[in-house]
Amino acid sequence: MHNKLSKLAALAVAVPLALVGCAGAPGGGSGSDEITYWLWDANQLPAYQACATDFEKANPDTKVKVEQFGWADYWNKLTTDLVAGTAPDVFTNHLNYFATYAAKNQLLPLDEFVTRDGVPTDVYPQGLADLWTTQDGKRYGLPKDFDTVALFYNKEMLADAGVAEADLANLTWNPQDGGTYEKLIAHLTVDANGKRGDEPGFDKTKVAVHGLGLDENNGAGVGQQMWSMYALSTGWTYTDENPWGSHFNYDDPRFQRTMAWFRGLMDKGYLPSLATARSGTSVNDGFGAGKYALSTNGSWMINSYFGYDGVEVGVAPTPTGPSGKRATIFNGLADSIYTGTDNREGAWKWVKHLASAECQKTVGEQAVVFPALPEALAVAKEKFAAKGVDITAFTQPVDEGATHLYPITDHAPEIAAVMGPAIDAVLTSQADPASLTQANEQVNALFR
Amino acid sequence: MTTHRTRHRSDVWPALLFLLPAGFGFVLFYAWPAVQTFYLSFTDYSLLAAPNWIGAQNYRDALGDARFGNALLVTVEYVVINIGVQTVAALFIAVLMHRLTKSSLVRGLLLLPYLIANVVVALVWYNMLDAQLGIVNAVLSWVGIDPVAFFGETSTAIPTIALVNVWRHMGYTALLIFAGLQAIPKSVYEAAAIDGASEWRIFRGVTLPLLRPVLAMVLVLTVIGSFQIFDTVAVTTKGGPVDATRVIYFYLYEKAFQQFDFGYAAALSVVLFLILAGLAVAQLRLLRAGSSDLD
Known part of the structure; x- marks a missing residue:
């Protein structure tokens, strides 16, 4: 009887311990050939999923896992994951938060990659790309969209x-x-x-x-x-x-x-x-x-x-x-790379793709946001018009120079x-x- | 007698073993974070960099922090309204159930609001109480009363939040009290009935005194819970308008998770812990929760 009791007790102890052990295993961080990407807007999820599919076709050795969390959870989850070292390799960043994360060394500067691959940063509407450089001149994101x-x-x-x-x-x-x-x-x-x-x-x-x-x-x-x-x-x-x-x-x-x-x-x-x-x-x-x-x-x-x-x-x-x-x-959003990523090259390739005309046009097709690249914006403008929405009132101030960062x-x-x-x-x-x-x-x- | 004692002692080890998982959880999820929080309250800690020891600076800052004082006041206002109304309402419902019905359907219905998630309750009431589109104001205007911005006015926001949570919790609290009522022997009621006492007299002279230990327990639990008001505020008023609903837990959350001032937030939570601990001890003392008038 006592023997049985003790065994039961031992089991009762062992099971939760085992569960805790599981929880301790590395969670969020993805394997070297998989890139985790986060965004908060559910409306944009289909567009970026489509970008990911195109990307995987062109880069068969790299998989992209797109995950979406609502705005309120997004930043809490991101912060705790940054602390735990399990943050996503690439994530959608907001100007309200980016300065803090950059100052705390959580973001990977993109300058080296941008120079190496000759990615143009002067193709965006005036000022948009500058939003993502810190005081020391380092760049932490490439613009993906803008809003007025x-x-x-x-x-x-x-x-x-x-x-x-x-x-x-x-x-x-x-x-x-x-x-x-x-x-x-x-x-x-x-x-x-x-x-x-x-x-x-x-x-x-x-x-x-x-x-x-x-x-x-x-x-x-x-x-x-x-x-x-x-x-x-x-x-x-x-x-x-x-x-x-x-x-x-x-x-x-x-x-x-x-x-x-x-x-x-x-x-x-x-x-x-x-x-x-x-x-x-x-x-x-x-x-x-x-x-x-x-x-x-x-x-x-x-x-x-x-x-x-x-x-x-x-x-x-x-x-x-x-x-x-x-x-x-x-204002606008950009994609940033987490310093702790175990696949910098893969993360950069994905960020480069997100900033490319190809992906931004795919996003424009969905007529949800205004892509940052003018050629992709033209696509969005057409698609919005097809839905009966004239976006001129939003783009006119950009052309008139009436915008303020x-x-x-x-x-x-x-x-x-x-x-x-x-x-x-x-x-x-x-x-x-x-x-x-x-x-x-x-x-x-x-x-x- | 001796065999009994040995038998008793040999049960200790299995008993401890059975307690271990719970103890393990307690240490891991409560005790250790509490110790950590206590340590962090003496540091400058932004989460993304190592904590930096600054002594009692956070506590000195808290003393001079007008917004922290305001948060305490707002929270106390919430607790007084919430607990005051909730306890009276729950007691009333429990006595009604005890004296009038044995229906488990009624008991089940009373518990329904408690089964809905806090956030859902908050959002549904938030929509229903909207000044322009809410159904409550539609009814009010139908009887000729001007719309009231329940959640939007600095004067009504806290009472509104307090009452929404009364609505959610009173059934549950009533059940706790109801359980206490059932422990009162029927014979005392029969005796009171033979003496010809009125319902009110029975309530004052029999029910309330015999219920005291249960009420004390319920009050301690609900007051502590009430001080921890957060979710309703977080999904509706977010601390505003101005600082009207910036309750202490919401303020703490803003400091920690929005401003990354974890050291200061830890200090505030230690202060809150001391207040709550003091309050619980005082309550138990005052209500003599350990003794019963049934003895």
């Missing part, structure tokens, strides 16, 4: 308001009275009694349709889809230089006046309050449900905006500001932690725009 911000509009609401779609291409904006842009937003706002925002008797406490939608995400210190297109069109810039600035300009009156104007839209009832915007659904779903007539958002959201049943959608460029130019943030600096997460609540406080009227001067001091203190 534009103004989505509800065609039916425009028609009901008697506004011609073509007029949206010539909107002007300023932080004092909002220009023709604010006039349009006011006119498109409708209260529960059917009164428009620019009519006498308009009830701002019972708005049925807001002229402009408010992004539900916390824009932190960048406000990419939220307020960057206004602030940047005043001539204001985030930092003293970009990339790798070390002094932020949230104390600039042009920036603070822009924020005051933006909050004013809420007070007037043209823009939903921050509370409403953050209360449950996304700005695009609100737009799809007919709660907003206009909505500024990024090109990566095209398929969401155009995907709502029974909603006719158009896109216009952002308004022209006091500087005489429109403005949009110009995403602010690349050190301390990006710490800056977001300061600016997120600070801008929330301004937009909820808990603080004045002038309070952003103090937040700016906190941000700049990070660089001292």
